[in-house]
Amino acid sequence: MTRPRPLGPRDDLADSVRVVGEFGVIARVLARSGSAAVAQVGPGDDAAVLRVPDGRVVATTDVLVEGRHxxxxxxxxxxxxxxxxxxxxxxxxxxxGVATALLVGLACPADTATTWLEGVAAGMAAECAPLGAAVVGGDTVASAPDSGSVVLSVTALGDLGGRAPVLRSGARPGDVLAVTGRLGWSACGLAVLRRGFSSPLAVVTAHRRPTPPYAAGPAAADAGATAMCDVSDGLLADAGHLASDSGVVLDVDRAALVRATLEPPGPLQQVAAALGADPLAWVLTGGEDHALLATFPPSVALPDGWLAVGRVEEGEPGVFVSGEPAADVAVAVGAGRTGHVHFG
Known part of the structure; x- marks a missing residue:
C-alpha cells in the first residue's frame, strides 16, 4: 500500500496558500464543505446563524496538532x-446529542498546498454529512514560520433533541457499565505505523479514520443512561474521569471486556502476535477510537450495540479490572499507564 506523500516546500508553490491567498483558500475549502441543516446563515459573513430547535446548544472543542495527532x-x-x-x-x-455544525480554526505554513486543505475539508464534510452537519465558519492564519506544522482547532455544536444531557457525574452504585464501538483498534494501527508497516489495513484505517458510534449516544440517553463519556484517551483513563466525577468505583469485568472486544480473534491478535504484545493493552489503554462508555440502571435493557463490561460500586472513586487496580493491570499487560497523558 502506498503511503500518502508528505507535503512541503517540494510541492507546487503555485498552488500554495501563499499564492492563492486567504480568501482563495476559504473559497476552495467551502466549495467542499457541504451544508448544515440548521444553518440560517452559512459561511461567508462575520458569523454563522444557526436554528436551535431544542433551545440549548451542546458545544465542544478539540485541537489537532501535526506531529502529535x-x-x-x-x-x-x-x-x-x-x-x-x-x-x-x-x-x-x-x-x-446530535452534532449540527462545525467551526474550524486553521493555522498552516504559507507553502501548504491548497489541494491538501481541500482534501481536509472534503474529509470533514464526508464525516459530517450522515448527521446533517457541516462546517459553517472558522478562521485561517499563518502558523509560526519556524513551526512548519498544521494546527486544526475544531468546535462542534449539537442539539439534544429535548433530552437531558448525559453527564459524567450521574453514575450510581448498582448501575451496569457498558461500552459501544471499537476499542484498541486505533492504538493497534498506530503501533503498526510506528514500525514502518501499513497492514493489516483494517487497524491502520481505524487509526487514520475512527468510526465513532454516533447514534449510540442519543440511544443511550433515551434508554436512561445515568452517565456517559467518549473514550478518547483510553478506556481505563476515561473510566477514571467518570468514576471521579460520579464519586463511585467502576469495576471492569475482564472476561466480559475480552468477549466484547477480542472475540472472535481478529487483527488485534494478529498484530499483537507479530509484535510480542498483549492486545488487551490496546483495548484498555488505547485512545482515539472514540467508543462510548456509559452506565445504566440495572433494570434497563441496553440499547442495540451496547455491551455490559462491568458494574458501578460504592467506595473511594477509582477504576478496577476484576478487582485489581487499573494502574496495576495496565502495567501487567505492558501498557505502562492507563491511557494517554497530555503533556506527559
Missing part, C-alpha cells in the same frame, strides 16, 4: 479531515 506521511488529507471531525462529533454524541 496526525502525520501527513501516514494519513491523507481526507483522513485528517475525517479524524478532526470525528473527535468532536463523538463528544456531542457522548452528551446524548
Amino acid at each position: 496526525f502525520r501527513r506521511d501516514w494519513s491523507s488529507a481526507e483522513d485528517v479531515g475525517h479524524k478532526a471531525a470525528a473527535a468532536n462529533l463523538a463528544d456531542v454524541a457522548a452528551m446524548g
